Amino acid sequence: MRTIYPAATLAAALLFGGASVASAAPADVYAEVTAADIADPGAVIVDSPAALAAARTAAQAIAWYSSRNGSTAYQGYCEKAARLSWNRTTHHASAIEHWRSSDGARHTTGTPPRGAFVFWNISAYGHVGIADGSGGVWATSVNGAIGHARQGYFANYLGWKPGNSN
Known part of the structure; x- marks a missing residue:
């Protein structure tokens, strides 16, 4: 399952050490994808928190x-x-x-x-x-x-x- 992570989540994961933070992300990070998420040009679509940590800004x-x-x-x-x-x-x-x-x-x-x-x-x-x-x-x-x-x-x-x- 692919998940869209808002740009702010990506920035937080990168700022606080990548995968270790991304894997312990709050439950709301995995919320259902909405039209607003899709419209966010900074959103990153990935399959896992590990992929989020590898994503770049x-x-x-x-x-x-x-x-x-x-x-x-x-x-x-x-x-x-x-x-x-x-x-x-x-x-x-x-x-x-x-x-x-x-x-x-x-x-x-x-x-x-x-x-x-x-x-x-x-x-x-x-x-x-x-x-x-x-x-x-x-x-x-x-x-x-x-x-x-x-x-x-x-x-x-x-x-x-x-x-x-x-």
């Missing part, structure tokens, strides 16, 4: 990129970098496959929220990065390495999908 996904600023280790592997930044269990062969998949709602307007996957159609494989929430992105291939740039740095913007550890 948008800040942690951005920190993953930030801590690798200038690295060329992921050149040509933008989808892998995006997946690793969120510690995702879902794998896609390419950024364009991720964009076209049913893995998250596609949005083509508006400023992508902090931690969202941002997509461009720059090759047969596409390109993906992570939004900073202010119109910028962290991505591979920024001046030949992982870096931070304005969303318009790459041509042929496709849109964004919510970031998550699913």
Whole structure:
């Protein structure tokens, strides 16, 4: 059975040591899923408290990129970098496959929220990065390495999908 945990629960689990707190979470954490839970963009859908402890936040996904600023280790592997930044269990062969998949709602307007996957159609494989929430992105291939740039740095913007550890 999958359970939706509100973002506040995730933050508390991460703040107080991960799985040990998540496994001892109050009974209301396991409450029935409501429409409000589903509408919460910060909610994390997982199968267990252990999976909750492994889930990342948008800040942690951005920190993953930030801590690798200038690295060329992921050149040509933008989808892998995006997946690793969120510690995702879902794998896609390419950024364009991720964009076209049913893995998250596609949005083509508006400023992508902090931690969202941002997509461009720059090759047969596409390109993906992570939004900073202010119109910028962290991505591979920024001046030949992982870096931070304005969303318009790459041509042929496709849109964004919510970031998550699913």
